[in-house]
Every structure is written in C-alpha cells, then in structure tokens.
Amino acid sequence: MATPQQALHRQAVSPEAAALVARTPAVITPGHTFESVTETISHAVLSKRTPIGWFFGFAIAFILLMVLNVTIANLLFTGIGIWGNNVPVGWAFDIINFVWWIGIGHAGTLISAILLLFRQQWRTSINRFAEAMTLFAVACAAMFPLLHTGRPWLAIYWLFPYPNTMGLWPQFRSPLIWDVFAVSTYGTVSALFWFTGLVPDMATLRDRAKSPIAQKIFGMLALGWRGSARHWHRYEMAYLLLAGISTPLVLSVHSVVSFDFAVSVLPGWHATIFPPYFVAGAIYSGFAMVLTLAVPLRKFYGMEDFITMRHIHNMAKVMLVTGMIVAYGYANEAFFSWYSGNIYEQYMMYNRMTGPYAVFYWSLILINACMIQLFWFRKVRDNVGLLFILSLFVNVGMWLERFIIIVTSLHRDFLPSSWDMYQPTRWDFGMFAGTIGLFLALFFLFIRFLPAIAIFEMRTIVPQAKLSTEHHG
C-alpha cells in the first residue's frame, strides 16, 4: 500500500520525465474527427485517381509475378530438377523461402491479436495492412512446399485426409503433416479475422461510394452491416474471441514449423531451443516487413497522421527485443554444440563458422545480433529513412538465418563421403523473386481497393468517441 506521501511523490514528476512524456508522439495526430479520419482513409480507395507511383510500383511487382508464372510453368513441365537442391541438400530454397515467408506473416497476427489482448492502442492504425501482409505472406509460403512435391495435383492425398479411392491416409506422426494443418489453419483463421475486421469499413465505403458499381461491390461485402448496437455487441465479442484464439495459434504455427527441423536427428536441427527461437525470429522478421511496408505507405498516401512516430518507435523497439532473443538463440546453438560433447554437433558449428558458407553465417550475425543494437538509440529510431534501410537488412538477415540452418546442416552430415555443396539455380532465384512479386502485387491491389487502415477502429480513438462519465456503462 502506498502512503499518501508516496502517492504524492509519484505525482511530482521530474522535469526530465515530463519532457520525455511530452516528446512521446501520440498514436493519432490531434485535431482529427470521425469525418476527417473516415475521409482520409476511404479517399485512397474511392478516389478515381490512382497515384502515378502506384502504377510504377505495381508494374515492377507485376513483372516479378510473371517471372513466378514462367518458373512454375517450367517447374511443372520439367520437374523439380530445375532447382539446385539435390542429395544431400534435399531442402533448400523451397524450405528457406517457406519459413521466411511464414515468419513474416507472424507479425500481422501479433499486431492484430496479441496487441489487442494487451490493449495496445497503437496497434489500431497498423493492424489492417499487417493482417493483409500475413495473408499474402502465407499464400507465398504455402506455394513452396506444395511445388516442392513436384506434382501438386497429387499432393492433395499426401497432405490432406480425404477418403480417396486408394484407401490411403496421411501419416500423422510426421511433423510435415502437422505443418500442413498448422499453416492451413493459420491461413484460414487469418482470413476470417481479416474479413471480420473489414465488414464495418465495407459499410462505410458502401455509404460513401459515388459510383454504382462500387456501391454494389462494397454493399455485398458489407453483408448489410448497419451499425446496430446488438450487432456491435456480438461483433466485439467475436473479435475478441478470434484474437484470443489466434494468439496461441500464431505461437503454435512457427513452433510446428520448427518441429520440421527439431524432430529430426540432424546436428544443428535437433535442438529444444527451436520453437521459441523460431517464434521470436518470425516476429522479428515480420516487424521488419511491417516497417518496410509502413514507411512508404505513410509517406505516399499521406498517412503520417495515423501511422505516427509512435508506431515507428514501437515497431523498432519490438524488433530490438525479438532481435536480441534471436541473438540469444544463436549463442545457445553455439553453446549447445560445444557442450554436447558430440563430434557431429561440434563439427556442424565449426563448419557454420569457418566452412564454405561462413560468409553467410557471419553476415547474419552481423545483421541480427550486431546491427540491431543500433535500435537502442533514439536518434536511429527517429530516422525513418534509416529505419527503412535497416528493416530491409533485417529481412535479408533473417533469410540468411534460414539458409544457414537448412543448408549447413544438410550439406555436411554424418558421413563425409556424402558431403556436397549446394548451389541455387536461376530457377530458384526466379521462384523467390516471383513470390516477392506476388506479395507486392497483392499488396498494391490491397491498398488501392481496400482501406489499408481500419477506419472504424481509428474512429474509436479520436476524442469525439469519448463518452462523458455520467452513464453507468
């Protein structure tokens, strides 16, 4: 129990602390009203004029998307021999990119679900496009293992339990099947959550659209939403429940992804640290991607009032924390392999640090363990341009991490006679670049045709939404 003096003491804030509070930017620039928030966000969708930069960006994304189409066509026509992976490196770009993409998706769910449960108001203006990012990243991710089967049209009965004429069933003791269930559930739940959040905004767009076609399309998507208090009541409950359900889900998804490795007996994979280390890495890379998308979005769409420096700061801080958990994971891996006393484990680490792929190992240490320390400095967190560049580096660093985990463990395993080197082919790069194209193309379409920021949630944080205290709520 605090005595009145202590309470009084706590009230008397030092000038430095008061200055710090004053320097903390708001989650929304003051002066906004229901109308101004609604107009600013819906204008980007309903406006007939598309910014010229949008066409430029979409064109680049579209070209890469065509690269993806060509790659997939060749892959299905020729077979997965066009990729560089071969015994002993049977998993390479396909699984590296799968883990990279699925990890990126995790930040979207963290922002939309976990931060909602923690009542973090700053999530409001970034949750919509972060959730969209999740969906698109999961779509890109799912493509890799599916195409790695070589015959995706047959993969259905290998992966999904349905009564087929051969009487075959999937093998549920394999982590790869767990992965199918985890990723497909994750994709489904993310889509439901995203669509649920969109419905009241669809109603807003339906009511504000001028063109009859837009009115019809948004009208259908709005499902007849009319803002009834009875509906809001259940809606808020469903939203909270979905957030509560998504929270363990998102933690489970990357844990299950890590089981793909940890359940095997390969040196460098068979480690108990994997699930938490993978989840932290996923959130770290995901926030890097949110920052990569948010910085240009707020600049080119004039959303600086909604995605303020507060959001940029907080995202940088989340990256700092999760980045250091990841760095702790690296230290742990090195310690385990030394402490295990097992020559295969020890050689794996020695090979990572000094072997043919050492340059990638040290690059990822440089980025994920050393460079991230810059985020301690307020000057760095204040510099949006620098943060954008650093976030791109983090995306690269996390990709390298997956490369190192997968390739260095496989290319030199127990038997030196089977050692070999892995080299990706241009089709590997084509497929990777292609999914980046798919991701960006979907994202460009999203910011043009759907509200990139949750309008109704933004309305709840403007001062107008505050009720006076006389009601017995």
Add this chain to the structure above:
Amino acid sequence: MTHEADAPTVFGLMAEFETPDGLVTATEKARLEGYRKMDAYSPIPIEELNEALGLNRTRLPKLVFLGGILGGLGGYGLEYWTQVIAYPLNIGGRPFHSWPHFIPVTFETTVLGAALTAFVGMWALNKLPQPYHPVFNVPAFARASTDRFFLCIEATDPRFELDATRRFLQALHPVGVSEVAP
C-alpha cells in the same frame, strides 16, 4: 402488395444524434419510458449501449467453446481412426496409438473449430448477411457509418404511437426525427 390494409405504414421512428453521448442518453431515457423494441445505430461500438438497451450477454462464447471441443475431438478422432483402424503403419516401432504425435494436429483442429464457430456464429446470430433493412430508407442514415448516431423505435413496440413517440424523441434534442418506411 395484396394485403395493403394490413401492411404497417411505418417501420418506426428514427432520431439522429451528433454525439455518442446524445445517443446513449436518449436510449437510456427511451428505456425508462418503457420502449423495448428499439435499436441504436453507431459508427463505432459503444459499450454503454448494451446496458441502455438491456442486452443480455451473448451466447457466442459458449458456442465457440463447443466448436473448439468438437474440432479437437474431430481432429483426434480422425488421427486415431486413420492411424489405428483404417491404415495402420509401423513408423519406427511406435505404437499405432502414439498419442503425443497426435497433439499438434488436435490443437490446430481445436483452433479451427473455435474460429469457424466464432465467425459463422457471430454472423448467424446477427442475422447477417441481410440484403434489405428498412433503416436504410432514411437518407440521413448514410452517415451512420461515418459520424452520426441513430436511435430507432420500432412500430411493433406496444407503446409505439406515431405522434406520442415523435414528441418523445423530439424532446431528446436530436438533429432530426424521421419516419422509417417499411
């Protein structure tokens, strides 16, 4: 329209307010006045309206819990049936019913069952999608999804009387009161 005489002439009366406060106060007063068949419409969720309208706790959480249980049982049952009965395989000498291997999928199907129930259940209880509703006949209602707050007292309420109810709503200082065509 064959039964023109029986068809109600209005769906209800709708008052428009500028602030969430105005709407909550009006709803509380309408409830004190004895009106029950009414609904409030707002561009943001307002928790205080639940009490003002006398809304019960929704049964959605119970349904979601059931959905999760069913999903989990379904997932585990599927694994048991396929791995033990329909297609038993010896994997590294493990028992056919090697339950620890079945947990991850059981977890995922639990989540899936709960999430699908939350989604489908919420829209079903809300009776959405609904292609037509009379409140959209009021032109001012277009702002209900931006910055205006509405209270609609429906004609089916036993205390509803076109003139008396209109006078009551006018006394609440709304921006305006309009008849809602059915």
